[in-house]
Amino acid sequence: MSRIVVFGAGGRAGRHAVAEAAARGHQVTAVVRDPAAHHDLTADSVTVSPGDVTDADSVATVAAGHDAAIHAAARLDVPPRQFYVSAAHALLDGLPRAGVGRVVLIGIGTTLETAPGVPIHETPGFPEDGRAFSLGHAAALDTLRAAETAIDWLVLAPPPVPLDNEAPRTGRYRIGGTQAPPTADSAPAFSYADLAVALIDEAATPTYHRSLHSVTP
Numbered sequence: 001m002s003r004i005v006v007f008g009a010g011g012r013a014g015r016h017a018v019a020e021a022a023a024r025g026h027q028v029t030a031v032v033r034d035p036a037a038h039h040d041l042t043a044d045s046v047t048v049s050p051g052d053v054t055d056a057d058s059v060a061t062v063a064a065g066h067d068a069a070i071h072a073a074a075r076l077d078v079p080p081r082q083f084y085v086s087a088a089h090a091l092l093d094g095l096p097r098a099g100v101g102r103v104v105l106i107g108i109g110t111t112l113e114t115a116p117g118v119p120i121h122e123t124p125g126f127p128e129d130g131r132a133f134s135l136g137h138a139a140a141l142d143t144l145r146a147a148e149t150a151i152d153w154l155v156l157a158p159p160p161v162p163l164d165n166e167a168p169r170t171g172r173y174r175i176g177g178t179q180a181p182p183t184a185d186s187a188p189a190f191s192y193a194d195l196a197v198a199l200i201d202e203a204a205t206p207t208y209h210r211s212l213h214s215v216t217p
Helices: 012-023 056-063 080-098 128-146 192-204
Strands: 003-007 027-032 046-050 068-071 102-106 113-115 152-157 211-216
Touching: 003 012, 003 056, 003 192, 012 027, 012 192, 027 056, 056 080, 068 080, 068 192, 080 102, 080 128, 102 192, 128 152, 152 192
Parallel strands: 003 027, 003 068, 027 046, 068 102, 102 152, 152 211
Antiparallel strands: none
């Protein structure tokens, strides 16, 4: 089994990733800013550790000895571009020093394309309050694509709608390309539990490499 470090383990996506990895028998380090606030994450195969995904030294320290990393962290008190780009740089710097060669990052569906070269956040009428957040993710993706690195990174972008935090795990998901998948009012909501399945699959047994992909029900 693998040793997986999960940055942003206190959030919804991060918690599900930790639970999914632990349930499969992986050893997990759950990285949060304040471990005292996350005692509930602790389990036999889970260690809760303080860390900062935007600080390369912190990333290198907490990721040492792991096989793969997952970036599920978010900050609402920091400008999105600043946070996501800083995190990308810190992971690209810190993970090689830690000997970690694989990282799976959670993207955002609004960076997927409605036409070649046209992300959802550039379509007419896209809400301005959401555009900065999407542009932050896009800038981080540009950072990854431009990097000369040995890190095998992957960005998985779930649908650009709220995910279901309560729906049970089905183990089913589909990975597509950079095009936004068609949606219908009758389409099932994608769950954090099934997003976590995709994250751990790709962290432990990589299939896609150095690219952005949609992940849907």
